[in-house]
Amino acid sequence: xxxxxxxxxxLGTVGTGVVRIVQGNQEDLSSQVGSPxxxxxxxxxxxxxxxxxxxxxxxxxxxPWEVIRDPDIDVIVEVMGGxxxxxxxxxxxxxxxxxxxxxxxxxxxxHGSAILAKAQEKQCDVFYEASVAxxxxxxxxxxxxxxxxxxxxIMGIVNGTTNYILSKMSQEGASYEDVLKEAQExxxxxxxxxxxxxxxxxxxxxxxxGTLGFRTNVELSDVTVQGISSVTxxxxxxxxxxxxxxxxxxxxxxxxxxxxxxxxxxxxxxNHPLASVNGVFNAVYVHGESVGETMFxxxxxxxxxxxxxxxxxxxxxxxxxxxxxxxxxxxxxxKQKKLQSDDQVMYKNFILLHVDDKAGVLAQITQVFAxxxxxxxxxxxxxxxxxxxxxxxxxxxxxSKASFDRVLQYFENLDVIQRIKxxxxxxxx
Amino acid sequence: xxxxxxxxxxLGTVGTGVVRIVQGNQEDLSSQVGSPxxxxxxxxxxxxxxxxxxxxxxxxxxxPWEVIRDPDIDVIVEVMGGxxxxxxxxxxxxxxxxxxxxxxxxxxxxHGSAILAKAQEKQCDVFYEASVAxxxxxxxxxxxxxxxxxxxxIMGIVNGTTNYILSKMSQEGASYEDVLKEAQExxxxxxxxxxxxxxxxxxxxxxxxGTLGFRTNVELSDVTVQGISSVTxxxxxxxxxxxxxxxxxxxxxxxxxxxxxxxxxxxxxxNHPLASVNGVFNAVYVHGESVGETMFxxxxxxxxxxxxxxxxxxxxxxxxxxxxxxxxxxxxxxKQKKLQSDDQVMYKNFILLHVDDKAGVLAQITQVFAxxxxxxxxxxxxxxxxxxxxxxxxxxxxxSKASFDRVLQYFENLDVIQRIKxxxxxxxx
Numbered sequence: 001x002x003x004x005x006x007x008x009x010x011l012g013t014v015g016t017g018v019v020r021i022v023q024g025n026q027e028d029l030s031s032q033v034g035s036p037x038x039x040x041x042x043x044x045x046x047x048x049x050x051x052x053x054x055x056x057x058x059x060x061x062x063x064p065w066e067v068i069r070d071p072d073i074d075v076i077v078e079v080m081g082g083x084x085x086x087x088x089x090x091x092x093x094x095x096x097x098x099x100x101x102x103x104x105x106x107x108x109x110x111h112g113s114a115i116l117a118k119a120q121e122k123q124c125d126v127f128y129e130a131s132v133a134x135x136x137x138x139x140x141x142x143x144x145x146x147x148x149x150x151x152x153x154i155m156g157i158v159n160g161t162t163n164y165i166l167s168k169m170s171q172e173g174a175s176y177e178d179v180l181k182e183a184q185e186x187x188x189x190x191x192x193x194x195x196x197x198x199x200x201x202x203x204x205x206x207x208x209x210g211t212l213g214f215r216t217n218v219e220l221s222d223v224t225v226q227g228i229s230s231v232t233x234x235x236x237x238x239x240x241x242x243x244x245x246x247x248x249x250x251x252x253x254x255x256x257x258x259x260x261x262x263x264x265x266x267x268x269x270x271n272h273p274l275a276s277v278n279g280v281f282n283a284v285y286v287h288g289e290s291v292g293e294t295m296f297x298x299x300x301x302x303x304x305x306x307x308x309x310x311x312x313x314x315x316x317x318x319x320x321x322x323x324x325x326x327x328x329x330x331x332x333x334x335k336q337k338k339l340q341s342d343d344q345v346m347y348k349n350f351i352l353l354h355v356d357d358k359a360g361v362l363a364q365i366t367q368v369f370a371x372x373x374x375x376x377x378x379x380x381x382x383x384x385x386x387x388x389x390x391x392x393x394x395x396x397x398x399x400s401k402a403s404f405d406r407v408l409q410y411f412e413n414l415d416v417i418q419r420i421k422x423x424x425x426x427x428x429x
Numbered sequence: 430x431x432x433x434x435x436x437x438x439x440l441g442t443v444g445t446g447v448v449r450i451v452q453g454n455q456e457d458l459s460s461q462v463g464s465p466x467x468x469x470x471x472x473x474x475x476x477x478x479x480x481x482x483x484x485x486x487x488x489x490x491x492x493p494w495e496v497i498r499d500p501d502i503d504v505i506v507e508v509m510g511g512x513x514x515x516x517x518x519x520x521x522x523x524x525x526x527x528x529x530x531x532x533x534x535x536x537x538x539x540h541g542s543a544i545l546a547k548a549q550e551k552q553c554d555v556f557y558e559a560s561v562a563x564x565x566x567x568x569x570x571x572x573x574x575x576x577x578x579x580x581x582x583i584m585g586i587v588n589g590t591t592n593y594i595l596s597k598m599s600q601e602g603a604s605y606e607d608v609l610k611e612a613q614e615x616x617x618x619x620x621x622x623x624x625x626x627x628x629x630x631x632x633x634x635x636x637x638x639g640t641l642g643f644r645t646n647v648e649l650s651d652v653t654v655q656g657i658s659s660v661t662x663x664x665x666x667x668x669x670x671x672x673x674x675x676x677x678x679x680x681x682x683x684x685x686x687x688x689x690x691x692x693x694x695x696x697x698x699x700n701h702p703l704a705s706v707n708g709v710f711n712a713v714y715v716h717g718e719s720v721g722e723t724m725f726x727x728x729x730x731x732x733x734x735x736x737x738x739x740x741x742x743x744x745x746x747x748x749x750x751x752x753x754x755x756x757x758x759x760x761x762x763x764k765q766k767k768l769q770s771d772d773q774v775m776y777k778n779f780i781l782l783h784v785d786d787k788a789g790v791l792a793q794i795t796q797v798f799a800x801x802x803x804x805x806x807x808x809x810x811x812x813x814x815x816x817x818x819x820x821x822x823x824x825x826x827x828x829s830k831a832s833f834d835r836v837l838q839y840f841e842n843l844d845v846i847q848r849i850k851x852x853x854x855x856x857x858x
Binding site: 017021029129137140148150276291297298299304305307308329334 | 450454457458460461558564565566570574576577578579644702717718720721723724725726728731733734736738740743744748757758
């Protein structure tokens with residue numbers, strides 16, 4: 001049988017995993033698709049680099065265009081990362097009728113709709129299971145498994161670096177700075193960790209999940225983002241004492257077809273299935289109107305887990321190739337996007353204030369909440385151990401984001417408040 | 430656009446859910462498949478029964494053959510249950526070129542290969558996502574999500590009734606009999622609970638998961654089964670004190686392409702993700718060689734969760750119908766089945782013995798383990814609170830099933846042992 005020829009862009013961690021799986025599971029894979037699969041050409045940064053996989057150096061090139069323009073190649077697997085140039089590579093590959101697998105969440109979050117439109121025009125497949133939550137087949141699940149349902153909420157731990165940091169801070173009472181340093185030494189965090197710790201990576205993944213779950217075109221700018229760099233070990237202690245774990249959660253909700261998506265450090269009840277997802281693991285919780293609560297858990301990154309998803313996409317493309325139906329099952333978001341306004345977005349909040357330790361302060365503060373219609377679930381005032389201020393810890397009932405933001409704004413100018421120390425979303429369900 | 434016409438066999442819990450979802454989500458569903466979907470005819474037990482769904486009585490019939498022989502019907506959705514007669518209905522529907530969705534695990538576990546062979550012959554689709562773990566899309570995940578990987582272990586909590594019973598016994602220290610009675614009153618257990626509590630239902634589901642995960646034809650007779658009816662609250666207390674939860678686990682493993690599948694009450698470490706799956710929820714843990722550890726969690730039964738999977742299958746069939754590729758992506762197990770022999774099946778065991786309370790007994794017992802090469806991880810001897818015997822609690826290291834069975838056989842005839850009180854598998858990973 002004529003082999004299916006694959007062009008690989010990138011031979012870093014994931015690319016190496018792809019080669020390993022395609023070579024190591026060749027018998028299994030070809031039994032499933034009915035022909036051998038060969039890695040025909042690979043675009044790399046350096047041809048001479050020593051690699052611990054078995055690949056003929058003649059197949060390596062430093063020029064991605066050489067791979068894309070090779071007429072023998074049926075499918076392009078893009079695992080090189082990058083945005084603008086990579087977009088050009090992929091658009092050109094599609095223009096030439098090649099199908100594409102990509103693990104590139106940045107690209108799909110920013111240019112997904114342009115790429116999918118080109119794919120549809122050219123009747124090509126573009127699959128990107130590995131772009132969110134590594135080895136967890138969450139994209140297939142949203143597209144196919146829940147095609148019959150209306151998704152009302154998606155909550156995701158979709159960034160391993162920040163989950164590693166928050167888990168360690170919680171388990172060991174360590175500071176953010178110390179754990180970040182350790183994560184960098186272990187290779188779990190980049191030397192410039194901004195994209196992870198400021199929530200941008202998670203926001204990109206949530207834009208992809210929101211698009212698929214709500215069948216509307218979510219853009220990155222629709223996602224509100226707050227990172228974890230200002231989370232202290234004291235905050236995590238407060239969370240634990242109140243019965244919560246602190247997680248960087250992507251939260252996407254749809255109510256009457258109006259959606260809202262955010263990424264923020266969130267206190268989530270200890271008995272929630274997401275609360276015990278620790279370390280570099282990822283998990284996506286999906287609540288469907290009919291299916292109810294579900295959760296999908298697994299490795300969010302890493303050579304082989306991510307490559308598992310890439311090669312599963314490759315298998316799906318080759319099966320379509322055999323049937324001549326590539327590009328015909330494209331999922332085009334068919335709903336007009338309607339964003340929920342801030343006075344309709346409702347959730348509970350945790351707020352920690354440093355205030356003057358004198359009579360009447362608590363009354364003054366609770367009065368502000370009352371004026372803006374934010375009712376309170378619990379209020380604790382206690383002396384601050386390290387300075388003459390008092391600390392007030394408040395958990396609100398569900399309140400609109402608009403009202404709560406007005407309270408915070410008011411507090412900024414309230415004399416008796418020394419400092420709004422911390423503010424977190426609270427998820428009780 | 431010409432509507433796709435569906436014939437429904439059965440209008441019980443799941444059938445009602447299917448009607449509700451097809452009607453309630455009609456706009457969403459037809460946006461996805463490009464034409465309306467109508468429930469054309471429904472086979473029911475009684476036409477006159479009062480139902481709280483909106484369905485034209487003229488569409489109801491008590492004769493399933495009338496539905497199957499209707500030439501206008503494109504897809505048969507079977508949610509009536511039953512085995513022999515239902516098999517005939519489905520084979521005839523396929524013979525007539527109709528595609529089939531079924532939620533029937535009994536049928537698929539016993540006659541899946543005959544049904545899938547007929548489907549292939551007739552180029553029809555047979556999808557059965559709802560047959561295992563209700564709303565969790567685990568069948569799709571095994572077929573597509575992990576097509577690239579080699580699955581080495583599947584552990585499933587796939588029966589809600591027994592998980593409800595064991596969870597309640599653990600949480601409330603209640604007896605098996607009391608919780609079973611409560612579950613029957615709540616409708617979580619049948620009046621004849623045998624199929625659930627003796628593990629048969631779980632075994633059928635594990636046969637299906639094993640077939641898909643290992644790509645070989647697992648039959649029900651390949652699954653070793655032990656139910657939960659002899660699990661006592663004392664056993665559960667022992668488990669908890671040792672750091673475990675007791676769960677009815679389906680465990681399927683593959684080692685060098687040799688497989689073994691069992692269903693049995695198992696002590697699983699409290700920090701394992703399966704240990705905190707409680708109540709009627711289901712979860713399937715899948716360990717792939719490349720993807721590592723993953724877990725999928727959700728409602729295992731119920732009207733709407735199960736119907737979600739049924740209608741998702743229906744959507745997939747209709748998409749294939751539009752493309753003219755039904756039956757062309759059939760998954761045929763391509764590996765020859767090789768069962769692991771009992772001297773290669775290795776796991777840890779818990780054993781609770783009632784023995785004569787006299788000198789030398791413990792030495793005699795540990796000597797038996799030594800003779801059969803079963804080494805021990807922990808041994809505790811203590812007086813029995815309620816009678817003059819002593820209790821010995823032993824946890825073994827990983828030992829072959831063959832050796833351990835020989836130990837048990839020897840114990841049957843050992844004078845100093847009054848009773849082998851309990852034996853459970855132990856999962857430490």
